[in-house]
Amino acid sequence: MxxxxxxxxxxxxxxxxxxxxxxxxxxxxxxxxxxxxxxxxxxxxxxxxxxxxxxxxxxxxxxxxxxxxxxxxxxxxxxxxxxxxxxxxxxxxxxDVNAMALCELKYGYGRNYKNFIVLAIGTGVGGAVVINRKLYLGTNGFAGELGHVKISLKGRRCRCGRIGCLESFVGRRYVLERLPSNVDMIDVYLYAKRGNKFYLNVLKKISKYLSIAIANFVNILDPEAVILSGGVANDIILKFTKEYLENEKIYRSIDILLSNFKDKAGVIGAVxxxxxxxxxx
Ligand SMILES: [Zn+2]
CATH class of the missing domain: 3.30.420.40 (ATPase, nucleotide binding domain)
Known part of the structure; x- marks a missing residue:
């Protein structure tokens, strides 16, 4: 066992x-x-x-x-x-996100692609890079920290110590900081799903930042697909992110997908x- x-x-x-x-x-x-x-x-x-x-x-x-x-x-x-x-x-x-990518590679959407990235948006924001059907870990094993790529010169300080990281704009704790204290991400999603403008805007903002970051990753890696996962990612964010990405001048078509694995991808990938x-x- x-x-x-x-x-x-x-x-x-x-x-x-x-x-x-x-x-x-x-x-x-x-x-x-x-x-x-x-x-x-x-x-x-x-x-x-x-x-x-x-x-x-x-x-x-x-x-x-x-x-x-x-x-x-x-x-x-x-x-x-x-x-x-x-x-x-x-x-x-x-x-953990590298583990998720192994799960995607063997059992998920990743089966269909040679080159893809995983972007997991939860408490923190993590990433993983798959090249030619292999997970790229880099020199030290630390590759794929896509949440700590800088997308702004301003903003609050990220938990990693820098300012302007993607995580500090779309990570759960940073998003919830700006909202009433009894609201969780699932509430944001449900209100937005019912058409609430304020919460739709919260998800739009997240999607805007994601599209900027994804365009950066696409410019570096030229992947076929980006798989979004984690507790913050949802179908509304997926839709807006695809729309915003149209304006980011990436000059190619790329698949943006929402992972089918809810919470088991990490343990499966670990094994x-x-x-x-x-x-x-
Ligand atoms: Zn950071």
């Missing part, structure tokens, strides 16, 4: 796999500072673990170490191999990362 983890800021998702088939999936609430403890308590419930795959929000290097995470303080220089070695020797970690190293460039 393999265990796949997907670690975000507010919860831990994990899946149990028989080879690469997901047989059980769970989400548990946790808080920053308690994450590794919660993971250990999950792992210690099971015997005969053949591998532990971890998808972590943050910069994950080739040594299975998360060195920095803008949204999780506990993830500073944590080597998952060392932390979990007494439970299992076969431990592999990867950035693909153990079982299918051929997908890594």
């Amino acid at each position: 393999y265990i796949g983890f997907d670690i975000g800021g507010t919860n831990i998702k994990y899946g149990l796999f028989h080879e690469d088939k997901l047989i059980e999936f769970k989400t548990i609430k946790t808080s920053d500072g308690e994450i590794l403890k919660a993971m250990k308590s999950v792992i210690s419930k099971y015997e005969n673990i053949k591998g532990i795959g971890i998808a972590a929000a943050g910069l994950v290097n080739y040594n299975d170490e998360v060195v920095f995470s803008p949204n999780i303080n506990e993830f500073r220089n944590v080597n998952f191999k060392k932390v979990f070695e007494k439970y299992c020797k076969n431990v592999k970690a990867i950035n 693909i990362n153990i079982l299918h190293p051929e997908y890594i460039l």
